Amino acid sequence: MKKNTILIVVLAIFVVVIGGLFYVSSSKTPSASSAQKSEVLASNYITYTPAAFADAKNEGRTLLFFWAPWCGTCSFLDDEIKKRNSELPQDLTILRTNYDTETDLKNKYGIVFQHTLVQVNKDGSEVKKWIGGGVDLLKQQIK
Amino acid sequence: MIFLLPVAFISGILTILTPCVLPVLPIILASGVEGKVWRIRGIVLGIVVSFTLAALTLSAVVRILGIPADTVRNIAVVFLLIFGLSLVFPVVWNKILGFVDRFWKFEPVKTKNEGFTGGILTGASLGLVWTPCIGPIVASVATLAAVDSFSGSSILLVSTYSLGIGLGLYLIAKAGTRVSEKFAFFKEKSQIVNRILGVVIIGTAIFIAVGADRGLRTWTLSVLPEAWTQLPTRFENIFNVNQFINPSSTQEGSAEPGSTVVRDVSLQSDFTGARVNSSDLIQGCFGGKDCIPSIDDPKFESVQSANTWLSDSDLVFAIDYNGLEKAYPQRILNWHEIVNDSIRLRSGQDEAIAITFCPLCGSALGFERKVNQVITKFGVSGKLHNNDLVMYDRYEGNLWQQITGEGIVGPAARRNERLKQIPVVTTTWREWKKEHPNTLVLSRDTGHIRDYDLYPYGTYEQDDELLFGVKNLDRSLPIKTPVYGIEVDGKSKAYPASVFEKSSTINDSLGGFPLRLEKTKEGKIKVTNLNTNEEIIPIRLFWFSWAAFHPDTELFKQ
Numbered sequence: 001m002k003k004n005t006i007l008i009v010v011l012a013i014f015v016v017v018i019g020g021l022f023y024v025s026s027s028k029t030p031s032a033s034s035a036q037k038s039e040v041l042a043s044n045y046i047t048y049t050p051a052a053f054a055d056a057k058n059e060g061r062t063l064l065f066f067w068a069p070w071c072g073t074c075s076f077l078d079d080e081i082k083k084r085n086s087e088l089p090q091d092l093t094i095l096r097t098n099y100d101t102e103t104d105l106k107n108k109y110g111i112v113f114q115h116t117l118v119q120v121n122k123d124g125s126e127v128k129k130w131i132g133g134g135v136d137l138l139k140q141q142i143k
Numbered sequence: 144m145i146f147l148l149p150v151a152f153i154s155g156i157l158t159i160l161t162p163c164v165l166p167v168l169p170i171i172l173a174s175g176v177e178g179k180v181w182r183i184r185g186i187v188l189g190i191v192v193s194f195t196l197a198a199l200t201l202s203a204v205v206r207i208l209g210i211p212a213d214t215v216r217n218i219a220v221v222f223l224l225i226f227g228l229s230l231v232f233p234v235v236w237n238k239i240l241g242f243v244d245r246f247w248k249f250e251p252v253k254t255k256n257e258g259f260t261g262g263i264l265t266g267a268s269l270g271l272v273w274t275p276c277i278g279p280i281v282a283s284v285a286t287l288a289a290v291d292s293f294s295g296s297s298i299l300l301v302s303t304y305s306l307g308i309g310l311g312l313y314l315i316a317k318a319g320t321r322v323s324e325k326f327a328f329f330k331e332k333s334q335i336v337n338r339i340l341g342v343v344i345i346g347t348a349i350f351i352a353v354g355a356d357r358g359l360r361t362w363t364l365s366v367l368p369e370a371w372t373q374l375p376t377r378f379e380n381i382f383n384v385n386q387f388i389n390p391s392s393t394q395e396g397s398a399e400p401g402s403t404v405v406r407d408v409s410l411q412s413d414f415t416g417a418r419v420n421s422s423d424l425i426q427g428c429f430g431g432k433d434c435i436p437s438i439d440d441p442k443f444e445s446v447q448s449a450n451t452w453l454s455d456s457d458l459v460f461a462i463d464y465n466g467l468e469k470a471y472p473q474r475i476l477n478w479h480e481i482v483n484d485s486i487r488l489r490s491g492q493d494e495a496i497a498i499t500f501c502p503l504c505g506s507a508l509g510f511e512r513k514v515n516q517v518i519t520k521f522g523v524s525g526k527l528h529n530n531d532l533v534m535y536d537r538y539e540g541n542l543w544q545q546i547t548g549e550g551i552v553g554p555a556a557r558r559n560e561r562l563k564q565i566p567v568v569t570t571t572w573r574e575w576k577k578e579h580p581n582t583l584v585l586s587r588d589t590g591h592i593r594d595y596d597l598y599p600y601g602t603y604e605q606d607d608e609l610l611f612g613v614k615n616l617d618r619s620l621p622i623k624t625p626v627y628g629i630e631v632d633g634k635s636k637a638y639p640a641s642v643f644e645k646s647s648t649i650n651d652s653l654g655g656f657p658l659r660l661e662k663t664k665e666g667k668i669k670v671t672n673l674n675t676n677e678e679i680i681p682i683r684l685f686w687f688s689w690a691a692f693h694p695d696t697e698l699f700k701q
Contacts, residue, residue, distance in 0.1 A: 070360035072276055072372045100357065103211065112201040112212040113277070113285055126421070128413055129289050132282025143415045 041096060042082040048097040048105075057122050060091030063142065064118045066106065068099040071114040073132060080135045087135065092142065119143060150382050151280050151300050154375040155307020159315070161374050162363035163276040166347065166356040167269055171312050173343040174262070175319020176329060177336050182258030183316045189266020190273070191302075191309035197271055198281055198301045202289040203426075219271035223348035226265045230341025265344060272351050278375035279384050280304060290412040290421070293431035293525075395554040396539045400516035403495075408540035410524055411553030418544070418551040419528055425611050427527035432535055435523040437481035442586040443469065446576050449584035452595075455573035460498055460507035461582065461665075462567055465489060468582040470575050475585055476500035476507070477600075478593040480532055482585065483512065483520040496565055497521045501532035501545050502600055503610060505625060506684035509565040510548055514538045514555060529613045529691040546682065546692050569683040570666025578665035609687070617690035619698055627668050627681040628689040628696070631656050635693040637686065642701055643668065651699065 038052035046052055048064070056062040065081075067074040081094060088094075097105060099114045109118045109126055119128040119142060130141050158164065167190070174183050205212050229236035277285070281304050284297040323329040329336050350356055364372055398404045410432055414421050428434040449472075453459075459470040465488050476482070480500055485493045495512035499521070512518055519538035526533040532545040541553030541560075548562040568575070576582060587595050603610070607622060616622070625640040634654035642649065643662040651658050657673040660681075670679040682689070690696055 068357065070357040070364065072360075072364050072369070073278075073282075073376060075364065076369075076373065076376075100354070103213065106213075107211045110202055110206045110289070112197075112205055112289075113282075115277075115282070116289070127415055130286040131289060132277065132279055132286070143413060 041078075042085045044088065044090075044092060045081050045085065045094045045096065048095040048102060053095060056093035056095060057120065057124060059093065061089065061093070061142070062120050063092060063094045063138075064097050064105070064109070064120065065094055066099045066102075066111050066114060066116045066118070067096050068114045071099070074099075074115045077115065077134050077138075081138075084135045087139065089142070117141070147280060147300060147382075147384060148303050150379060150384060151304040152307040154278050154280060154379050155304040155309075156311045157375045157378050158276060158278075158308055159311030161276055161372055162360065162367060163372075164311075165359060165363070166351060167273050167312070168315070169343045170265070170269065170340075170347050171316050172319045173340040175316030176323040177333075177340045178320045178323055178329070179258045179262075180320075182262040183313065183320075185259040185262020185264075186266035186269070187309045187313045187316070189263040189268075190270040190312060191266075191305040192263075193267040193270030194273070194308065195298075195302050195305045198277075198285050198305075199288050199293065199298060202285075216272050217352075219268040220348050220352045222264065222268040223272070223344055223351075226261055226268070227341045227344030227346075227348060229261070230344065231338050232341075233337075269347075273356075276373070276375060278304075278379045280379055287409070287412075292410045292412055294409070295431070297431075396515065396517060398517045398538070401518070403518040404538045405520050406537060408535070408537055410535055411540045411542060414552060416557035417553075418549060418556050423528055423614075424526045424533065424542075424552075425528070426525060427611065428523075428525050431525050433522050434525040435478070435480050436591055437483060437520070437522045438475075438479045438585075438589050438591075439483045439520060440590060441482050441484050442588050443583035444586045446580060446582060446584065448586075449572075450576075452587065453572050453584070455571065457572045458569060459572050459575050459584075460500060460509075460567050460569055461575050461579070462486075462496075462498070462509060462565065463579065463665075464496075464509075464565060465494070468579040469585070470572070470579075470582050471498050471500075471507075471585045472572070472595075473500065473507075474595045474598075475587060475589065477502050477598060478595065479589065479591070480523050481521050481534060497534075498567060499532065499534060499545050501530075501684075501688075503527070503530040503603070504532070504546060504684050504688035505604070505623070506531070506546050506682055506688060507567050507569050508545060508548065508682060509567040510562040511565060513563065514541065514550075515558065515560065527611055529688065530609060530611050531688055531692070544692075546684065546688060564680055566667075566678075566680045568665060568667040574664070574666035578663075613687060613691045615691055615694040616687060617694075618687075619690075620686045622685065622687035624686040625683060626686045626689055627660075627670075627683050628693065629653070629658075629670055629679050629681045630693075631658070631672060631679060634697070635689075635695065636697040636699060637689050637693075638668075638681075638699040639686070640683065642699060645701070649699075653697070 038049045039047040041047065067078060078096065099106065109129070113131050116129065116131050117138065118126055121127050128141060128143050130137070170186070174186055201212060201215070281301055284301045287293060287297050370377060396404065453472055458473040460473065460476065461470040464486055467486050471482055482498045484498060485495050488494050495518045497510050497512050498507070499510065500507045512520060514536045517538050519536050521534045521536055524533045524535040524542055526542065528544060528551070533551070534543040534545055535541065536543065539554055541550050541555035543549065543562065544551050548564055550556040550558065550560040604623060609622070620639065626637040627640065628635060628637045632654045636653045638660065647662040649660045651660065659671045659673055661669050663669055668681050670681050672679055
């Protein structure tokens with residue numbers, strides 16, 4: 001009986017510690033971009049920052065590319081955008097957005113998979129959303 | 144689509160050969176070593192089912208419940224921890240069960256399929272936290288799911304892919320069992336092996352919780368050749384799957400005017416130039432387009448024959464069009480909502496028409512089946528807007544609002560297209576057959592098995608409840624009062640059906656035009672613009688739905 005009580009206490013502490021760790025790690029999830037400057041990856045292809053997003057929306061068509069370093073197909077598209085940059089429309093800005101850290105943006109557009117692309121218009125509302133694919137699909141989907 | 148199924152299945156198996164499988168591999172192997180067949184089956188089944196459901200519904204769940212996808216993942220991790228702990232400390236687990244048992248009586252599962260339930264739950268949690276390397280096929284299904292556009296084939300494809308994954312995982316677990324059977328140690332110390340499985344599950348949960356699985360994937364991507372890490376994608380691309388899964392749904396049709404095109408389309412999902420917001424469209428039934436099947440090959444019968452099953456007081460939607468009289472009973476339309484019919488004109492030509500009915504709005508309308516002058520058929524999209532049926536066409540996959548006949552999403556919306564309405568009379572069977580003894584009646588032989596004596600929406604027509612939300616809910620009248628709505632020169636007005644019981648002719652005006660409304664013997668409300676002598680086609684429907692689509696409507700009061 002006593003042994004069981006100890007077990008329960010240990011179990012409870014364990015759950016609380018894990019839960020606490022979890023809470024801390026998820027609430028701390030930084031909006032990593034806010035302080036940083038946008039990094040230019042190729043012509044009209046930059047990393048997401050709120051400022052860059054605001055600029056892009058004012059200038060022309062804007063595409064958010066939810067990308068993650070651990071996502072193989074994402075890095076494939078990433079390479080393709082850089083290599084086949086000249087095939088993309090001139091007025092299109094692609095913002096490479098980190099799937100792991102841009103939680104608010106992910107929630108706003110209801111993103112549940114890595115490698116999701118969302119085209120937004122001037123007021124930030126969603127025009128088109130698709131998952132997966134390379135530059136060919138991108139050219140087909142973009143409005 | 145059939146051709147894609149084996150590709151999806153093999154692609155699922157190939158996924159198991161890529162580094163993507165690493166985060167789940169320890170649990171699969173450990174459960175195999177432990178050797179409880181039912182637990183292995185449970186885990187694999189759980190992964191297959193939850194992965195399939197996640198691909199299909201996670202977008203909708205996240206949007207409807209308003210919780211981030213990460214929260215779903217975190218909850219699944221917590222479940223994994225609990226299952227792991229329950230294996231490590233069976234005593235505690237039994238205590239918890241005993242505690243739960245006090246509030247909720249249930250039979251403990253102590254049969255030969257021991258571990259099955261726990262296995263399923265473990266697998267289901269794993270399926271949620273594990274984001275495998277999805278190839279183009281599953282990505283396309285997820286894309287459709289993200290815009291609430293499901294079809295039977297997309298559900299079939301993603302399930303087949305998951306089954307491929309399931310088979311692969313099952314074989315791995317079986318291999319684990321083979322190995323463990325060779326060593327007596329595992330049999331003798333089964334308690335310890337059980338605990339090891341628990342520790343592995345806990346380890347995996349923590350590994351995933353701290354994001355190490357993603358770190359591992361990043362690392363494997365950097366060190367392993369792409370041909371290996373992207374095996375499923377490479378495989379699917381051999382078959383050029385993109386041309387099948389991303390069809391020309393976003394394109395406009397280019398058929399000749401007057402030609403007929405009926406094809407398998409995807410619903411238009413691009414809201415550019417749309418008349419509604421995507422959030423205004425609600426999924427009204429499961430299964431995507433054609434979840435309620437339209438009647439595409441209608442058969443007809445005589446009055447005598449229809450009298451055997453149709454009551455005098457039953458409502459029919461009837462046309463007296465170019466000399467042809469036809470009645471479409473509400474009893475049948477409740478179950479199908481759209482009849483794709485043709486009418487032989489006196490000239491000998493056929494005219495393609497659709498009779499449409501929205502049970503939730505009580506609205507019956509007829510249209511010419513022409514989209515951008517191309518003859519096609521209409522189907523039930525499965526979506527609702529303000530409770531009203533949203534139809535789609537089988538030419539371009541545009542979405543159409545039934546009550547207004549407007550194209551609301553797709554190229555038709557961008558063309559400002561509106562379907563040409565043809566007059567449909569909503570009346571009782573008694574009144575119609577008296578005036579039209581030679582009328583044809585839509586037969587119950589629809590090719591579908593439905594109980595046409597049964598009203599599918601319970602007390603909906605009598606009560607004061609709506610099934611889905613409505614913008615501009617107007618309660619000037621009880622919401623389901625039948626009214627006749629008319630539009631003249633951009634102005635709209637509703638006449639409660641009851642006003643015609645008092646007097647069969649009403650003189651009124653709308654937007655400066657003098658109008659005469661008269662109820663004919665057959666039960667039709669004939670509306671004439673006395674200035675132009677033109678006949679205006681009224682729509683009979685429930686008050687709330689007229690008001691929802693005509694928020695500025697006037698309401699006739701005697």
